[in-house]
Amino acid sequence: MRYLPLTADDRTAMLATIGAASVDDLFTDVPPEARLPGPVEGLPAHASELAVERHMSRLAAQNLTAGNAPFFLGAGAYRHHIPASVDHLIQRGEFLTAYTPYQPEIAQGTLQVLFEFQTQVARLFGTDIANASMYDGSTACWEAILMAGRITRRGKAVLSGGLHPHYAQVVRTMAKFTRDEIDARQPRLEPAPDDAELIEAIDAQTSCVVVQYPDILGRIPDLAGIAEAARAKGALLIAVVTEPVALGLIEAPGNLGADIVVGEGQSLGVGLQFGGPYLGLFGCREKFVRQMPGRLCGETVDAEGKRGFVLTLSTREQHIRREKATSNICTNSGLCALAFSIHMTLLGGEGLAKLARINHARTQALVARLTQVPGVSLLNQTYFNEVTLLLPSDARDAVRVLAERGVLGGVSLGRLYPGAAELANGLLVTATETVTDEDIETFATELAGVLA
Structure with missing residues (x-):
């Protein structure tokens, strides 16, 4: 898609319509230190399309790529080898152009792919169920905290020091709007994770404990012990997996007592891609399914007894009234989910x-x-x-x-x-x-x- 700039009159009319005095008013929620004071240095103010392409190519050539x-x-x-067949298959027209399957009678292929993806994630995570994917791992982590709050009717989340700092920052940012209390810490350079300290922090107001597995320093926490301590206080354990390949060797979090398991699916089929788009994974216990964000595809039979697939749960705001939705940011990364599923299928x-x-x-x-x-x-x-x-x-x-x-x-x-x-x-x-x-x-x- 080519970039078609707006005219000054276009901008003025649009700002007047929404009641903003300037474009800067649209960015008041972005901290000043994160904003550029002017145009990006090194880019010409105006040039032909060919000149811009050559200039950007010269800039890109300075990168040291993976x-x-x-x-x-x-x-x-994580950088993993992705079989060429993954990219070949996801670029087929029926997959590449497919969108949210609102109408099951014309989207059976997409629904079946999502159903199989859910099955793979549930088995990988050791959970009863998994949804049809989320936006990415960090936002899935926040959605799990929201879900735990709805289940326990509490408003405090305890974050392990081993949780990825970017995930923790997403949680803090979103909690500003929900007024949830976030008890977060940072790791210490010690051989063992902060399991005992984490357990000590669980109290009667705690809705959930969030633990990365393996954690940001590569250590492997005792999920079973933390799960037992959380359960004793009426809280849930949320396990975060940023490297799903690890679950080919270490025990699945759900099997160790985690109530909700979320993660990033980038390692399988998706690739580094300069930081996105990525793929959020989300699984939980079956008894919590009504509070799970996103969508759930189910298997059924039609009037003739033939196998078919349908959306059996759809609690995101694009499908129902916004105020009734369990999530407003649970975008389904459908093509990335397909890539993940193909890679998983090839591996077995x-x-x-x-x-x-x-x-x-x-x-x-x-x-x-x-x-x-x-x-x-x-x-x-x-x-x-x-x-x-x-x-x-x-x-x-x-x-x-x-x-x-x-x-x-x-x-x-x-x-x-x-x-x-x-x-x-x-x-x-x-x-x-x-x-x-x-x-x-x-x-x-x-x-x-x-x-x-």
Whole structure:
């Protein structure tokens, strides 16, 4: 779609219609420090379409992309190999142009895909049911907190320090409008998660406890123990999974007592895609189904006894009265859900388990090599494909120099937690099946040079 700019008269008329004095009035909810004071530097004010395309291509060429460098980034977005058949199938016309299936008689294929997607997510998460997907992992996390509040009739959520800081920030932002109390903390550079501290924070006002699994530092919390403690206080356990491949090797959260399980489906079929669009996953216990946001596709038979699919639950505002909806931001990422489902189908249960074992083995090899670098130590002994290393100095500096040397060497905790000096030396590194022995050796060699 080409960008067609508005004229000054067009803007004036539109602002007058909505009662705004200027365009700036539309952005009053955005903090001033997050706004640009003027046009983006480096872009011409006006140019031909051909000139703009060439200019943007030159800018894009300055990027160090995931496929062109040893890549060890993670922190909620993971690089996995996606079979070519995934992209081939999702680009078929009947999938690529399909929209929300309001009319089941003309959308049986789309409904069947969503039904199978739900089945895969429920089995992956160990939950009774799963919905037809959400916008992304962070907003699914917030929707789970809202759902827990409706179930328990309480308004306080306790967030583990191991929850991804971006997820926690989405929760804080949305809670401004619902007046929910958010008891959030940040992680400490300790080998074990904050399970005991988290349990201590649960009280009679707590609707839910939110725990990432594995957590932001790569540690694996004791979900069963937290679930039992939450249940004793009448609260729910919400488990957040940002790396679904991990569930090919570690126990599903629902099997450990989680009441609601949400997550990000990007790892399977979707790809990094410069940060989006991504895919929110959402599962829960069957007894909570009426409070679940989004849509639920069901299997039935028609008047002739033939198998068919229908929307059996549809509680989002596009289908019913806005004030009756359980959610107003539960956009169904349908094409991403299809990509996830195709990739899962190609893998199968045994394939997912094998992929998970390869990921863990790759990370073990990475840890073994990097901890040979003088000054580098390992924080946590328990991990899947993501782990925290401790450097002798601020990890942000090391990450920048590594990038200049052609290595995307992890995510610094100082970047994720810019105000926490005690976390500055932490470096979060990830190894998936895409990482080779040569990549690991290059990373170790360059890191040794940076720290020397």
